[in-house]
Amino acid sequence: MKKNYIKKLCICAILAALYVPLEWLASAFGKIAFLDNYQIPISCFPLILASIIFGVRWGVATATVGAFVSQIAMGYGISWSTFIWMIPTVIYALIVALLYKAFRKSDKRYFLAIELFISSIALSLLNIGALYIDSLVFGYPYDFLAGIFKFAISFKIIGGIGFAWIFAAISPPIIRKLRKVIKL
Numbered sequence: 001m002k003k004n005y006i007k008k009l010c011i012c013a014i015l016a017a018l019y020v021p022l023e024w025l026a027s028a029f030g031k032i033a034f035l036d037n038y039q040i041p042i043s044c045f046p047l048i049l050a051s052i053i054f055g056v057r058w059g060v061a062t063a064t065v066g067a068f069v070s071q072i073a074m075g076y077g078i079s080w081s082t083f084i085w086m087i088p089t090v091i092y093a094l095i096v097a098l099l100y101k102a103f104r105k106s107d108k109r110y111f112l113a114i115e116l117f118i119s120s121i122a123l124s125l126l127n128i129g130a131l132y133i134d135s136l137v138f139g140y141p142y143d144f145l146a147g148i149f150k151f152a153i154s155f156k157i158i159g160g161i162g163f164a165w166i167f168a169a170i171s172p173p174i175i176r177k178l179r180k181v182i183k184l
Helices: 002-029 044-054 056-073 080-102 109-138 144-153 156-182
Strands: none
Touching: 002 044, 002 056, 002 156, 044 056, 044 080, 044 109, 044 156, 056 080, 080 109, 109 144, 109 156
């Protein structure tokens, strides 16, 4: 029992650590201008793995640690903004884990694609909400309704579908291999 706990802790720590440079890469180089600055969600992949392989608690813990360290490492420091911007990432991991559980832990690609698309849309909407709350707390102008409208007419939905299919295509073999290697 204790050995499995230590394995999970170590693997989730590695996944949280992997989240940080991937988030930096996505924010520094992964914005697609013609898709309304849609950020390529490569940093979500470690969270997907932690949430699917280990479940809700471990996925949320991985997202919490990864998002916190990412906020610090990217130079934002610790403030209310840190926690505001951590919330979408943590809820994203929670949604992925709960949807995976709701779909009876199926590793079929089309189920994973649906789960990841729904969680991707939720992440985009949560980021709009975080931006709005951040603007209220720190007093800079942000039009929440314009943000929702831009989301509705933007290509973020198309990008969410595309990356949901990509992650759904590459996840099952990685998940199977990780489960075999860690023997949980």
